[in-house]
Amino acid sequence: MSVQRTLRRSVSCTGIGLHSGNKVTLSLKPAPADYGIRFQRSDLGGLEIPATVTHLGGIQYQTGLTREAVSVETVEHLLAALTALGIDNVIVELNHPEVPIMDGSAARFVEAIDEVGLAELEAPRRFLKILKRVSVEEAGAYGELLPYNGFHLDVEIDFDTPLIGTQRIELDLNPGAFRRELARARTFGFMKDVERLWAAGLALGASLENTVAIGDDRIINREGLRFPDEFVRHKALDAVGDLALAGAPILGAFRSRRGGHRLNALVLKALFADPEAWTMIEAPRYREVRHAELSHRLAAANFAAERS
Numbered sequence: 001m002s003v004q005r006t007l008r009r010s011v012s013c014t015g016i017g018l019h020s021g022n023k024v025t026l027s028l029k030p031a032p033a034d035y036g037i038r039f040q041r042s043d044l045g046g047l048e049i050p051a052t053v054t055h056l057g058g059i060q061y062q063t064g065l066t067r068e069a070v071s072v073e074t075v076e077h078l079l080a081a082l083t084a085l086g087i088d089n090v091i092v093e094l095n096h097p098e099v100p101i102m103d104g105s106a107a108r109f110v111e112a113i114d115e116v117g118l119a120e121l122e123a124p125r126r127f128l129k130i131l132k133r134v135s136v137e138e139a140g141a142y143g144e145l146l147p148y149n150g151f152h153l154d155v156e157i158d159f160d161t162p163l164i165g166t167q168r169i170e171l172d173l174n175p176g177a178f179r180r181e182l183a184r185a186r187t188f189g190f191m192k193d194v195e196r197l198w199a200a201g202l203a204l205g206a207s208l209e210n211t212v213a214i215g216d217d218r219i220i221n222r223e224g225l226r227f228p229d230e231f232v233r234h235k236a237l238d239a240v241g242d243l244a245l246a247g248a249p250i251l252g253a254f255r256s257r258r259g260g261h262r263l264n265a266l267v268l269k270a271l272f273a274d275p276e277a278w279t280m281i282e283a284p285r286y287r288e289v290r291h292a293e294l295s296h297r298l299a300a301a302n303f304a305a306e307r308s
């Protein structure tokens, strides 16, 4: 795809915030070329917060954005759906500080985008191309971005419970792979952490409707898991959303070990701290082959065939 895209028309969905527990309405609206992805708080006069690493706010348990003391939280699953499906420009309007958690995955956002479809814009797409390896190591976690012709993900997690253990997923990301492999993977949490999170005013909206709850020896959700390795798939989904804060689709490979929102953000910061590690490239303009030109070429082909 070489031209920028937005939504064909507006679409909304309503849910609750995972951490606040409050009801919130999210609206996705078409935006012009080169607008990017920006959040607007309709309850606060519509101040825009661009979804870029410059505006990174909270990175514990979720990814948040902040501008002039106004913030939006838990943006990662929505950003993952928007960028993985190739949407360059969109206004994300919220009437509350937190993106609704829906079922804990990106599935509802994919559905909403599919409901209205995409529209092409008269401007070439821009990509952030990785030119050399950038890596970050912190507290047993490791992450890196490497040059790659496409967008490759390689995510591994390692939890000290046999219910998760070591899991790894590796894939080339495109809209089809995102829909099939990552979009439906849900947020997860440990029952033993719940009281501590609640005491800190977090996860107040968490329930079995939007979180895979891990007990001492079993998954609490009656329906079980959507994939045997749903946990690492969700981590990969989070990484897609967090890396969307690069501000443009990445041409590169991302690898992480025992990572999370904080590590993903640190890798992006390390990337932008090194001007030799990346460059912005523009897709060649889409050139329409006109009918006249086509019949001329067909004539030329016929002529050539006759002569040989």
Ligand SMILES: [Zn+2]
Pocket: 076, 077, 187, 234, 238
């Ligand atoms: Zn997540």
